Amino acid sequence: MGQTEGGEKPGTRAEMREETERLILDAAEEVFAESGFGGATMQAIADACGLPKANLHYYFSNKEKLYRRVVERIFTIWLEAAGSFETSATPDVALRRYITRKMQLSREHRFGSKVWANEVMHGAPIIQDYLETTLRRWTETRIAVIQGWIDAGHIRPINPRWLMYTIWATTQHYADFAHQIETLNDGPLDEAQWQDATETVCGILLRGIGIDPGTGA
Amino acid sequence: MGQTEGGEKPGTRAEMREETERLILDAAEEVFAESGFGGATMQAIADACGLPKANLHYYFSNKEKLYRRVVERIFTIWLEAAGSFETSATPDVALRRYITRKMQLSREHRFGSKVWANEVMHGAPIIQDYLETTLRRWTETRIAVIQGWIDAGHIRPINPRWLMYTIWATTQHYADFAHQIETLNDGPLDEAQWQDATETVCGILLRGIGIDPGTGA
């Protein structure tokens, strides 16, 4: 299988290429997350997706370009989640929805979160421009919204910047430090624990800025 | 200078060895923090402390043993900070003191925090035993204390475990994601910003569990 279009899926050349690229990107994301950029080897990524090492270089010319594509894909997912912070909603709805979505991301995209954390910890050599443009603009608009809530007396007066960092830190911790959490928990969090953790985080942060959190249901 | 005891400091052989070891460990901590274990090279560490590469192997037989010593030193500092969570104090005093101390650590030991985060993100290959013994015991005693506060009606009923994670996440974020914070802030946080961030974190977390936070002064 591979050359003709008689397989299970349509399989035009473009579709096959996209499929193989995704296979490699998924494997690369996991290996980069677990070993960092410097610790990851092309061989390890090749093994993780069952392809010869040379094929990786056929689809992505070199290690750095492959890494860059992995990081860019993660940033796209992050941007989607960022959209769940609706600027027109009331603070309790907007924040609860955003925190819940970020917790869900930590659960479903653990590797992506780790790659992002690694990248930032190492000085963001690849995504510095994203930090300075897209992330900065997004952050500033949300800070303005939060400041509006404060001016309207909807939440307590706190520096909106530190609140944003608190939300990012708390939610992403469940992905980046998953190994520590699972060690202390004797295994992965189950469905009920994820719900409880999410509700607890929402509760602490909302009450922390003077909002009575509604029900989590 | 170096062989005789006529230098500025006493300089017995043992003292000189300790001094050189600390020089190497400091450089190693910074390089490991910025590049990860796999990305760091012995040459980069040697350059960072102005010593020939061979000397590193004289003091620490190989890269992994050097890394292990770096991580162990960080764990010692973490344990000291852990002691500031006094089990006999009232919740507001105990938590405020612990959070403040953790924020101070993030400011003064950024590299150590990053190395720890890296180690945990990569599955804690070196410090897994510490997680399972020392950290676990410490966490369980504090969870019991927090549960006691809940039973006595001093704080709102929340799962103490998620509260601990929230404290760790929020405070360590200021070290691990310092680069992102500084990018969004147009430079390092100044004294006033550190104080404000610390006070905000204390305020959100204490109010979040139903305590009226006292003054930060």
Place this chain on the structure above:
DNA sequence: GTCTATAGATTGATAGAC
């Protein structure tokens, strides 16, 4: 104890058959 030179192993990347 300190340093230079180098061995030995690993890795990113490519050439070339199929």
Place this chain on the structure above:
DNA sequence: GTCTATCAATCTATAGAC
């Protein structure tokens, strides 16, 4: 497009002079 074989560069670690 896929795979095997291999080159060139880099890195850990050590040998051996001082």
